[in-house]
Amino acid sequence: MPKNSMHQLEARVSEACDLLWDSLVDPREAFLDGDGQWWPEVSVDGQSPSGTASLVRDETQLAEVRRQCRLLAATNEFAINGMENRISYLVGPGHQYLATVRKGVDAPATLVMEVQNVLDEFTHENRWQSRQQEIVRRMDRDGEAFLRVFPAPDGLTRVRFIEPEQITTPGELKRTPGVSFGIQTEVDDVETVLGYYVDGRPVPAEEVQHRKANVDGNVKRGLPLYFAVRSNLRRVEKLLRNMSVVAEIQSAIALIRKHRSATRNGVEQFVADQTSATPGSNAPGVTKYAPGTILDAPAGLEYDFPAAGIDAASFVTVLQAELRAIAARLVMPEFMFTSDASNANYASTLVAEGPAVKMFERLQATLMQDDCTLLWRVIAGAVSAGRLPAGVRELVEIQIIPPSLRVRDQLRECQVERVAFEKGILSPQTWSQRLGFDYEQEQKNIAVAGG
Structure with missing residues (x-):
């Protein structure tokens, strides 16, 4: 066959393939969201898993979700702002931990002081206020926080943190019943944890505290706070970038001259004449005008000002809609997430029945419960070392006082507490705690001042 005929056939086949390729529809495209991310599966093998257990199938998916959310938590300004505000409200200046006598029992005051000394030593040695902030940050960023306990x-x-990626299932145990996601549990009871695999080595469950968030109780690993809105955060970032770039380009161009009837050579000559007539100008076609300059355009020459066509309001509306969707996920007022206080004020938002206060109270309660569990492990370590007597738990309890969330009328609160104190239902120690004072230290200060 002649070469020309062969080339013609190849060209015809290539054109036919191009037409087929252009008309090809990938049926999987329906399962992609706007950012090219796959939708989560809703059923496998005809079974419909329920709850959060169906969202992440294996450790590889979990690592990818964690990577995406870590990137947002490190680079997206709105994500950072939301996390920092949650830390401020949940932890604030730090929780107070107080040892008190358990109700209905008699315990010596010296025992309470010894327990308090153990708690104070623990919080001081472990820089607990900073560590508590990091716990909230890790749970929001990674969906979980692992603390390993080292009693001396x-x-x-x-206590020291374990990175989530260190908790993995060893290859030889992939098919072992009860072992998955780096955690070993009872085969028939996922909530009874037997141990963890840290860098491939087993660690007993009593040495690790696993705090997880945004999942059901029967799910082994937590999900990051921004898992549900990570696409929104990416769109917000792109939209804000594009808005800034477009505005920058439009505002950088002062005006555009339109030569209606000029040829290309004529326009080039006009540009050259304008450049040479402008002292100090080293850019072609640049003419500087003083403020308030009035331009007289000759016939066939028009001036167009592109900056006048910038409609930033339409883009801002879309941006605010995305930000409200993300703030709704956090159950936070928009101003707490965006730092834009034009739509709300602090006093009307943080009221006793406000959604944000209710949400923060729930999160504080969970944080306090986990802290209390950890503190009892601390006390158990002191008992094992002989610093505290056995059975201390039956005599002493731990009170945890978080920072106040509501807008406070301090004068009214003081009047109520004074009545309660005079009626004998509020102790001076508790009153001092509510005021943020150390009762024993204040008594010493009063004695020194009186002496």
Whole structure:
């Protein structure tokens, strides 16, 4: 066959393939969202898994979700603002931990002081206020926080973080019943944890505290706070970038001259004449005008000002809609997430029945419960070292006082507390705690001042 005929056939086949390729529809495209991310599966093998257990199938998916949300938490300004505000309201200046006598029992005051000394030593040694902030940050960023407990022979307990990616299932245990996501549990009871695999090595469950968020109780690993809105955050970032770039380009161009009847050579000559007539100008076609300059355009020459066509309001409306969707996920007022206080004020938002207060109270309660569990491990370590007597838990309890969330009328609160104190239902110690004072230290200060 002649070469020309062969080339013609190849060209015809290529054109036919191009037509087929252009008309090809990938049926999987329906399962992609706007950012090219796959939708989560809703059923497997005819079964419909329920709850959050169906969202992440294996450790690879979990690592990818965590990577995406970590990137947002490190680079997206709105994500950072939301997380920092949650830390401020949940932790604030730090929780107070107080040892008190358990109701209905008699315990010596010296025992309460010894327990308080153990708690104070633990919070000081572990820089607990900073560590508590990091716990909230890790749970929001990664969906979970792992704390490993190291009791010392002298009764002092230290805690250190374990990175989530260190908790993985060893290859030889992939098919072992009860072992998945780096956690070993009872085969028939996922909530009874037997141990963790840290860097491939088993660690007993009593040495690790696993705090997880945004999942059901029977799910082994937590999900990041921004898992549900990570696409929204990416769109917000792109939209804000594009708005800024477009505005920058439009505002950088002062005006455009339109030569209706000029040829290309004529326009080029006009540009050259304008450049040479402008002292100090080293850019072609640049003419500087003083403020208030009035231009007289000759016939066939028009001036167009592109900056006048910037309609930023339409883009801002879309941006605010996306930000409200993300703030709705956080159950936070928009101003707490965007730092834009034009639509709300602090006093009308943080009221006793406000959604934000209710949400923060729930999160604080969970944080306090986990802290209390950890503190009892600390006390158990002191008992094992002989610093505290056995059975201390039956005599002493731990009170945890978080920062106040509501807008406070301090004068009214003081009047109510004064009545309660005079009626004998409020102790001076508790009154001092509510005011943020150390009762024992204040008594010493009063004695020194009186002496």
